[in-house]
Amino acid sequence: MVERLRNRGLRDAERAGRGADRTVKVDGVEDFELTETHSAILGAAARGAMTLAQGGCGERYVNPVSLPWRNGKQPEGGLDGDVKYSLPRWRVTNWLTRTGRPVSRAIHVAQVSTLYSSLAIFYSAAIATLMCAAAIWWRHQTPLFAVWLGLELGTIGLRIALLNRDRKAARCGAASGTDLYLLMTALWAATLGYGAAITTLSGDYAAAIVVNIATACIAGGMSIRYFGAPRFVLLVCSATLGPMAVAAAFAGDPVLLVTTLQAPLALFSMAQAAKRLNGMMIATMEAEQAHAHRAAHDPLTGLLNRTGFMQAAAGRSGIGGTLFYLDLDGFKPVNDRHGHEAGDQVLREVAQRLVRLAGRHGQAARLGGDEFALLAPVLSPQGIERFGARIVERITAEAFMLDGATTRIGVSVGAAAMGEGDAIGETLRRADAALYGAKTRGGGRVRLAA
Numbered sequence: 463m464v465e466r467l468r469n470r471g472l473r474d475a476e477r478a479g480r481g482a483d484r485t486v487k488v489d490g491v492e493d494f495e496l497t498e499t500h501s502a503i504l505g506a507a508a509r510g511a512m513t514l515a516q517g518g519c520g521e522r523y524v525n526p527v528s529l530p531w532r533n534g535k536q537p538e539g540g541l542d543g544d545v546k547y548s549l550p551r552w553r554v555t556n557w558l559t560r561t562g563r564p565v566s567r568a569i570h571v572a573q574v575s576t577l578y579s580s581l582a583i584f585y586s587a588a589i590a591t592l593m594c595a596a597a598i599w600w601r602h603q604t605p606l607f608a609v610w611l612g613l614e615l616g617t618i619g620l621r622i623a624l625l626n627r628d629r630k631a632a633r634c635g636a637a638s639g640t641d642l643y644l645l646m647t648a649l650w651a652a653t654l655g656y657g658a659a660i661t662t663l664s665g666d667y668a669a670a671i672v673v674n675i676a677t678a679c680i681a682g683g684m685s686i687r688y689f690g691a692p693r694f695v696l697l698v699c700s701a702t703l704g705p706m707a708v709a710a711a712f713a714g715d716p717v718l719l720v721t722t723l724q725a726p727l728a729l730f731s732m733a734q735a736a737k738r739l740n741g742m743m744i745a746t747m748e749a750e751q752a753h754a755h756r757a758a759h760d761p762l763t764g765l766l767n768r769t770g771f772m773q774a775a776a777g778r779s780g781i782g783g784t785l786f787y788l789d790l791d792g793f794k795p796v797n798d799r800h801g802h803e804a805g806d807q808v809l810r811e812v813a814q815r816l817v818r819l820a821g822r823h824g825q826a827a828r829l830g831g832d833e834f835a836l837l838a839p840v841l842s843p844q845g846i847e848r849f850g851a852r853i854v855e856r857i858t859a860e861a862f863m864l865d866g867a868t869t870r871i872g873v874s875v876g877a878a879a880m881g882e883g884d885a886i887g888e889t890l891r892r893a894d895a896a897l898y899g900a901k902t903r904g905g906g907r908v909r910l911a912a
Contacts (some may be wrong), residue, residue, distance in 0.1 A: 547632045550630075558644065560691075561744070573744075575632075584687065589802065594676050614650075625643065644694065648698055654677055655677070655703070657677075658703075658705060662706055681698075684698050686739075692733060696733045698738075699733070708724075753893055760827075765811075766828075772890075783837050784841045785838075786835065786838065786853060787893035791906060809852055828898070846908075850877050857873040874908075875907070876893045897909070
């Protein structure tokens, strides 16, 4: 297996190497000139082409050349630091996990992930229902109760297997079988409802008290455990309490009609509680996302700020890259002559040009004032010179329209290669030193760090 994954990585590297020295367009945007040296690609592929067993994850292939990243926008998943489970693929299960209000994909993933949490509630409910089913079967020993015990054993066993499989997959970054997990949860709830119904109809009030109390408690626990999906809460609680309420209506004792009337009230209360808790969770997540975005982005240009750039670039250090450090030439006279509003306009336009230059494989940031950074994939020394020249040309060739007049500014660029495992702080320091060298030589040029 290891050898097969390594060979696959080398084949990808060779294809990338043969495709070097080409300018490509992705989504209509001119992307990097792919001038990665063949040896650099081979090194990245050989070291990064596979993620081997860690924590039981097994062997999974990852092509380091094709990892997508664009200006700080990583593939959407759950919230940072969380184990992320896959969104349901079936239309019904997907609808059941939605709240009816628009939320981001990241929040939806986080909501689905909560359905796998609170394992203490899960195992407590499983033990309680098995105890009830076994005790009532031992007491009556009829086929109906034998079926209930068999269903409990089967559904709980499958749920545990699916839960463990999905948790392992989520920890490894693989797809989880969320649809099957939700289906088995609903079936288990219906199994419990079946047991409560046949016990109520049996006329054994002692057994009915034991089972129905457990059923009501478990329904309450499910409304808490699954509050991330209020629609799903209503489904599983209805499957649990509904059969018991219907059976009470046909049990022949008028007093039990109270149970029939209480069930809808209980369902309404549980659904409302889950909905309110879910709303609070969404509001908290949205506030956290907004705060994280403000903390990592420059409000003027929308690019990553220094903090966000350092964090994003640190996550890229495993496969290396090329850092370009930019400082605008002649920007202060623009502020002095046209005012700070015009200066802000220039900074926004420079940011847009850098985003277009970065394309799908790059990452642009404003580090402060008139200083910017652009992180590119691994480039050869010749590729660094060519791409740095493109940055200078893109900023200086096209004039800026300010107060009805055209104004031109220049840019100096310092570039530094970031090897695999290199610290982004050290790479930025070397690029800054190269930028200083470009400025002292008159600006309007790119200089490569030693």
